[in-house]
Amino acid sequence: xxxxxxxxxxxxxxxxxxxxxxxxxxxxxxxxxxxxxxxxxxxxxxxxxxxxxxxxxxxxxxxxxxxxxxxxxxxxxxxxxxxxxxxxxxxxxxxxxxxxxxxxxxxxxxxxxxxxxxxxxxxxxxxxxxxxxxxxxxxxxxxxxxxxxxxxxxxxxxxxxxxxxxxxxxxxxxxxxxxxxxxxxxxxxxxxxxxxxxxxxxxxxxxxxxxxxxxxxxxxxxxxxxxxxxxxxxxxxxxxxxxxxxxxxxxxxxxxxxxxxxxxxxxxxxxxxxxxxxxxxxxxxxxxxxxxxxxxxxxxxxxxxxxxxxxxxxxxxxxxxxxxxxxxxxxxxxxxxxxxxxxxxxxxxxxxxxxxxxxxxxxxxxxxxxxxxxxxxxxxxxxxxxxxxxxx
Amino acid sequence: xxxxxxxxxxxxxxxxxxxxxxxxxxxxxxxxxxxxxxxxxxxxxxxxxxxxxxxxxxxxxxxxxxxxxxxxxxxxxxxxxxxxxxxxxxxxxxxxxxxxxxxxxxxxxxxxxxxxxxxxxxxxxxxxxxxxxxxxxxxxxxxxxxxxxxxxxxxxxxxxxxxxxxxxxxxxxxxxxxxxxxxxxxxxxxxxxxxxxxxxxxxxxxxxxxxxxxxxxxxxxxxxxxxxxxxxxxxxxxxxxxxxxxxxxxxxxxxxxxxxxxxxxxxxxxxxxxxxxxxxxxxxxxxxxxxxxxxxxxxxxxxxxxxxxxxxxxxxxxxxxxxxxxxxxxxxxxxxxxxxxxxxxxxxxxxxxxxxxxxxxxxxxxxxxxxxxxxxxxxxxxxxxxxxxxxxxxxxxxxxxxxxxxxxxxxxxxxxxxxxxxxxxxxxxxxxxxxxxxxxxxxxxxxxxxxxxxxxxxxxxxxxxxxxxxxxxxxxxxxxxxxxxxxxxxxxxxxxxxxxxxxxxxxxxxxxxxxxxxxxxxxxxxxxxxxxxxxxxxxxxxxxxxxxxxxxx
Numbered sequence: 001x002x003x004x005x006x007x008x009x010x011x012x013x014x015x016x017x018x019x020x021x022x023x024x025x026x027x028x029x030x031x032x033x034x035x036x037x038x039x040x041x042x043x044x045x046x047x048x049x050x051x052x053x054x055x056x057x058x059x060x061x062x063x064x065x066x067x068x069x070x071x072x073x074x075x076x077x078x079x080x081x082x083x084x085x086x087x088x089x090x091x092x093x094x095x096x097x098x099x100x101x102x103x104x105x106x107x108x109x110x111x112x113x114x115x116x117x118x119x120x121x122x123x124x125x126x127x128x129x130x131x132x133x134x135x136x137x138x139x140x141x142x143x144x145x146x147x148x149x150x151x152x153x154x155x156x157x158x159x160x161x162x163x164x165x166x167x168x169x170x171x172x173x174x175x176x177x178x179x180x181x182x183x184x185x186x187x188x189x190x191x192x193x194x195x196x197x198x199x200x201x202x203x204x205x206x207x208x209x210x211x212x213x214x215x216x217x218x219x220x221x222x223x224x225x226x227x228x229x230x231x232x233x234x235x236x237x238x239x240x241x242x243x244x245x246x247x248x249x250x251x252x253x254x255x256x257x258x259x260x261x262x263x264x265x266x267x268x269x270x271x272x273x274x275x276x277x278x279x280x281x282x283x284x285x286x287x288x289x290x291x292x293x294x295x296x297x298x299x300x301x302x303x304x305x306x307x308x309x310x311x312x313x314x315x316x317x318x319x320x321x322x323x324x325x326x327x328x329x330x331x332x333x334x335x336x337x338x339x340x341x342x343x344x345x346x347x348x349x350x351x352x353x354x355x356x357x358x359x360x361x362x363x364x365x366x367x368x369x370x371x372x373x374x375x376x377x378x379x380x381x382x383x384x385x386x387x388x389x390x391x392x
Numbered sequence: 393x394x395x396x397x398x399x400x401x402x403x404x405x406x407x408x409x410x411x412x413x414x415x416x417x418x419x420x421x422x423x424x425x426x427x428x429x430x431x432x433x434x435x436x437x438x439x440x441x442x443x444x445x446x447x448x449x450x451x452x453x454x455x456x457x458x459x460x461x462x463x464x465x466x467x468x469x470x471x472x473x474x475x476x477x478x479x480x481x482x483x484x485x486x487x488x489x490x491x492x493x494x495x496x497x498x499x500x501x502x503x504x505x506x507x508x509x510x511x512x513x514x515x516x517x518x519x520x521x522x523x524x525x526x527x528x529x530x531x532x533x534x535x536x537x538x539x540x541x542x543x544x545x546x547x548x549x550x551x552x553x554x555x556x557x558x559x560x561x562x563x564x565x566x567x568x569x570x571x572x573x574x575x576x577x578x579x580x581x582x583x584x585x586x587x588x589x590x591x592x593x594x595x596x597x598x599x600x601x602x603x604x605x606x607x608x609x610x611x612x613x614x615x616x617x618x619x620x621x622x623x624x625x626x627x628x629x630x631x632x633x634x635x636x637x638x639x640x641x642x643x644x645x646x647x648x649x650x651x652x653x654x655x656x657x658x659x660x661x662x663x664x665x666x667x668x669x670x671x672x673x674x675x676x677x678x679x680x681x682x683x684x685x686x687x688x689x690x691x692x693x694x695x696x697x698x699x700x701x702x703x704x705x706x707x708x709x710x711x712x713x714x715x716x717x718x719x720x721x722x723x724x725x726x727x728x729x730x731x732x733x734x735x736x737x738x739x740x741x742x743x744x745x746x747x748x749x750x751x752x753x754x755x756x757x758x759x760x761x762x763x764x765x766x767x768x769x770x771x772x773x774x775x776x777x778x779x780x781x782x783x784x785x786x787x788x789x790x791x792x793x794x795x796x797x798x799x800x801x802x803x804x805x806x807x808x809x810x811x812x813x814x815x816x817x818x819x820x821x822x823x824x825x826x827x828x829x830x831x832x833x834x835x836x837x838x839x840x841x842x843x844x845x846x847x848x849x850x851x852x853x854x855x856x857x858x859x860x861x862x863x864x865x866x867x868x869x870x871x872x873x874x875x876x877x878x879x880x881x882x883x884x885x886x887x888x889x890x891x892x893x894x895x896x897x898x899x900x901x902x903x904x905x906x907x908x909x910x911x912x913x914x915x916x917x918x919x920x921x922x923x924x925x926x927x928x929x930x931x932x933x934x935x936x937x938x939x940x941x942x943x944x945x
Contacts (some may be wrong), residue, residue: 074918101405101406154711160404160405172803198403198404198405199403199405199407206411206412207407207408207411207412208407208408208412208414209405209407210406211406211407211408211412213406216397217397217402217406218396218404220397220399221402221405221406224402224404228404238643288405300524304771337713
């Protein structure tokens, strides 16, 4: 087997390489910062003949998603990428893709919604697509971005649900890191051409997709979708382990860092978790206090059981949300609260929800250190949102 | 009983369980599309009704031989018309409103030449009846060809020593090389037509004799007589048609001096341009203005390019011989009210006479048929041959007539058209059938019906041309050259194909219900599933798909 090559790549171009290695057959996208360079590189790869795929230019993200829906329904492996307003424009078709049970992979580069106009990172855009029926996986590094595109197809094509890979604007999308690029044959072994599609729309095959489903059948199909999502929890876990066996990098439903013996657990998702890990490592060294980190990866399906098990009996849990559901709380915070509700009172840790870093504001080790100090002072939940860094 | 659906029997994804073909969505419609071809403006404008889009269809597919075959069905002499026709088709071409009209004539010429030495295989003689054709100009040759194709024995009588009539003795070589004409006639001989030259009806054989020896006679004797000016000194003038005949037979090889050419028609142009090429300095005198000239526009333009002088609103009133020259007195004219032809009538301006000196004067003010051979009962009150132009029939059941003989000086293609019309009706008369009347085309595709979104501006392909300074020095060098095969195909691709389905597939692409199938390069409507949305009809670039009512509420 040829050895892997290393390249210095941005997060976006790592995604492009993941797409290339997955031998995607149809790509359709509409440019939007900070996503654009993902499909820019892909279009070059297609034009150069490095990637044998159809690249469909479209006039909007709604059309881009429609095009990959068509491609996927026709049996192809399809990919698109977008950000914020673009993702919102796709919203209708996101439901459509999931409802039609198509294993499309989308890379969303987290970007804050306008107004006020912003191109910087925030998780609200992807989290707002929570109920579309898409699997969502949040990544921390460029390598994880590349790996998880491959993994996403592996998962999607087993459960017949679409997968959204989520990475942060600029912090990942435009930042270079050394990334290992696997030999194609190694990827081919792990991810063979798309197998056993639920259906293929093609001449001579007279299916109707998206036809009327009356009250007599609709609910059953929604039940099947939920069951597929539930099944996805196991598939993500198993395939993450298989990926580790094959490529040497293992991925789970979540990632623990200094978690095993931790009394205080900081929960976050995405690239800024690196800052959290860094701070925790130093904090432990300096104070000896048992602080740990739980990085969320799978948001949909939300791995309730695994998280309940991971957080059971901890002294305190702090959730760091770079997002907000207006009129409610940080989204990861409220999701996690509901997951832990089934724990007995004495086993359920008090939780504190911090909102920070909105619209791309920097999250620094100092911020994290202050949060740890703050958590230590708190015993009971007094407020559901603890704002971090709002300037007076 | 209907099966109950539940988790156990529903598929994983919400797709239909069975083919959707059971749902005959076509039952929802009240209108539906039909493939209904209509006439292209080029076809409608052509006196012979040549179905141009039909053979263009073959050209865009690269099937040149089939294209040539289709063209020859309606026009047996495209090598000739491809050179001399005033192309009424191009004047009405819808593409002309978009960028430039299609070069139909150039393509016609290309296909004619391509086929020239390959035609015709002689049709079997399937009839006992014999038909005589008098005159071997375009009308006569056309009638002879179509009659021969119907299985008749055909004999053509020509008073001149050589065949071709006006094609040989009227049209100069720089417009129509004699070689082309000879090869056209060779093809007709191969077809089994009998030609008798040097036989003049009324002299060598009488009208009655001819009529009695044949089952039908077609007269296409043309308009060989030059109209007289009826002015003093006219005997000094040369007649235009006679001059051309002398030039075309080689009797006149040179001509010098300043020569007045009187008239504004095609003969006047041919005379003036020939004179220039033979060494003379022609001056065209015409009593109206350039706008009213009856000559083919292209010929007027070419004459002007040649550098020939035109004197408009000028009419000779008398001539005298002086010192070996002709002193011609002209009067200036002005335009009055339109006459019966729609052109403004020229009125002499009193006291505007002026005198000029010429070495010769050639008149070409209109040509007349020679009606002396016809018995009086075939003539009408005006003394003209009484012919029903819709059928070419005369008052005599066995006598038909066409071409310039009945039209006055007209065009080759009009003569060909009447020759064909005569052949059809002679056949019907012999078979005891009612004559078929020619009717103009009714539904002609208008420019506004063309969906322009499907076309891009593209300049017309140009045929090569001999430069003016070069062409005026030769009489027998053809001034316009041939398209290349690539140009033919490029030009054919510019054609809108008005009213004719050329299998572009736009309807097939647009049908949202996949209710259009494809057979023999054409759409086939699958009415069981067509909901009658009309998109195919709206998108058809060439007005071929019409929506028709199939149900009313």
